[in-house]
Amino acid sequence: MKSIIPLIAALVLPALSADTKPNILVILSDDQGYADVGFNGSKDIPTPHLDALAKSGLRCTSGYVTHPFCSPTRAALMTGRYQQRFGHENNPVYKPNDATEGLPLTEKLLPQSLTEAGWQTGWIGKWHLGATPAHAPWKRGFAECFGFIGGGHQFINWQPKNEEYNISLVRDGQPSDVPEHLTARFGTEAAAFIGRHTDAPWFLYLAFNAPHSPQQPTPEELAKFSGIQDPQRRKYAAQISLMDQAIGQTIEKLDATGQRQRTLVFFFTDNGGPLPSACSNAPLRGGKGQVYEGGVRVPFVVSWPGTLPAGKDFAAPVSSLDVYATSLALAGVPMPTDVPHDGVNLIPYLKGENTNAPHPQLFWRTGGGLAHAIREGNWKLVRLKDKPAELYDLAVDIGEALDLATTKPEVVTHLVAALDAWNKELIPPVFSGLAGQQKAH
Numbered sequence: 001m002k003s004i005i006p007l008i009a010a011l012v013l014p015a016l017s018a019d020t021k022p023n024i025l026v027i028l029s030d031d032q033g034y035a036d037v038g039f040n041g042s043k044d045i046p047t048p049h050l051d052a053l054a055k056s057g058l059r060c061t062s063g064y065v066t067h068p069f070c071s072p073t074r075a076a077l078m079t080g081r082y083q084q085r086f087g088h089e090n091n092p093v094y095k096p097n098d099a100t101e102g103l104p105l106t107e108k109l110l111p112q113s114l115t116e117a118g119w120q121t122g123w124i125g126k127w128h129l130g131a132t133p134a135h136a137p138w139k140r141g142f143a144e145c146f147g148f149i150g151g152g153h154q155f156i157n158w159q160p161k162n163e164e165y166n167i168s169l170v171r172d173g174q175p176s177d178v179p180e181h182l183t184a185r186f187g188t189e190a191a192a193f194i195g196r197h198t199d200a201p202w203f204l205y206l207a208f209n210a211p212h213s214p215q216q217p218t219p220e221e222l223a224k225f226s227g228i229q230d231p232q233r234r235k236y237a238a239q240i241s242l243m244d245q246a247i248g249q250t251i252e253k254l255d256a257t258g259q260r261q262r263t264l265v266f267f268f269t270d271n272g273g274p275l276p277s278a279c280s281n282a283p284l285r286g287g288k289g290q291v292y293e294g295g296v297r298v299p300f301v302v303s304w305p306g307t308l309p310a311g312k313d314f315a316a317p318v319s320s321l322d323v324y325a326t327s328l329a330l331a332g333v334p335m336p337t338d339v340p341h342d343g344v345n346l347i348p349y350l351k352g353e354n355t356n357a358p359h360p361q362l363f364w365r366t367g368g369g370l371a372h373a374i375r376e377g378n379w380k381l382v383r384l385k386d387k388p389a390e391l392y393d394l395a396v397d398i399g400e401a402l403d404l405a406t407t408k409p410e411v412v413t414h415l416v417a418a419l420d421a422w423n424k425e426l427i428p429p430v431f432s433g434l435a436g437q438q439k440a441h
């Protein structure tokens with residue numbers, strides 16, 4: 001028997017180790033409409049790989065991001081903190097020599113903490129958290145990097161030059177341009193990262209810039225959508241379809257390398273679809289740039305086969321803030337106590353072990369106070385600068401059409417007080433971005 005025991009141990013121990021140290025894959029899309037994914041009901045834009053991902057896990061039907069546009073959402077994702085706590089409330093201007101335009105260097109990012117805990121880390125795609133050398137992802141905790149530093153990029157056939165949407169891609173700080181469609185390349189890079197790291201736990205942040213403008217699908221992909229009459233929506237649909245295929249390639253690599261059951265996957269969009277444009281946020285009100293649901297409530301999936309339920313909806317509000325706290329919990333890293341953090345470890349909630357709502361309240365603020373919002377239970381209060389607060393009951397009015405502020409003044413008073421208390425914890429924006437820039441990304 002003695003000779004068998006080491007064999008049994010060798011077979012069992014790696015599995016136990018893998019279970020306790022899961023990989024974490026965060027997939028972000030950019031400016032994708034709430035309704036423009038198969039698992040939220042899209043009829044004209046098929047997304048079979050994203051739909052399969054949703055079926056393998058939980059569709060979070062009240063999944064939120066912390067801001068209705070690009071960079072601030074990413075700042076909270078990387079820090080687990082409401083980004084207004086450190087003044088990251090606008091999109092930074094692309095200025096490689098201006099250290100004020102970017103995620104403040106005083107913030108410690110999730111990949112830094114995971115690196116310290118033994119995780120291999122990778123970033124692929126769009127950065128948009130500052131363009132100076134000190135702000136680069138390889139200086140902020142990511143060991144393996146491939147993508148572009150600005151807030152958007154051409155997808156195909158660009159001539160590299162020193163303009164935000166035409167800069168060279170970078171691999172670990174060195175120029176690295178590619179001939180193929182950017183979205184396809186990001187899928188190839190993600191699969192390669194997964195293939196390189198089959199033993200140690202890893203964290204991969206895969207941030208697509210699709211389907212953000214410019215809409216530049218390949219001609220072959222565009223041809224598949226000839227049935228869509230609106231030429232802009234046709235291109236947008238093809239861009240989403242290319243991203244869906246790249247996500248499929250990424251998930252297939254998890255399967256092929258035997259890592260699917262020990263990988264927690266998040267998918268969500270960085271903000272609502274921009275309006276008016278080719279996208280749809282139906283049945284939500286508003287879109288990118290706004291604190292109505294259409295700006296901040298996004299397609300949102302959490303998948304971890306064998307650990308989390310599969311093929312179900314999770315209705316209570318969850319937030320992009322929760323990626324940080326969930327990841328640290330899985331890595332066995334205590335939440336920092338030097339500054340406030342705002343996310344929660346979602347795993348006990350998603351497993352059904354904790355049946356409370358993960359977030360009693362969620363908050364939003366844009367433009368240093370141009371717009372505010374709070375969600376508590378099914379109440380949603382929106383307060384635009386110099387206008388009376390609006391109140392909606394999302395349980396029966398997901399489209400925020402019927403303002404109940406005058407009939408429920410006690411609810412308004414309560415929510416305004418909560419919003420004002422949260423506001424007192426924040427600082428003004430530390431960089432303003434360009435006027436109008438907020439809607440450009």
Ligand code: CA
Nearest residue numbers: 031070270441
């Ligand atoms: Ca965006």
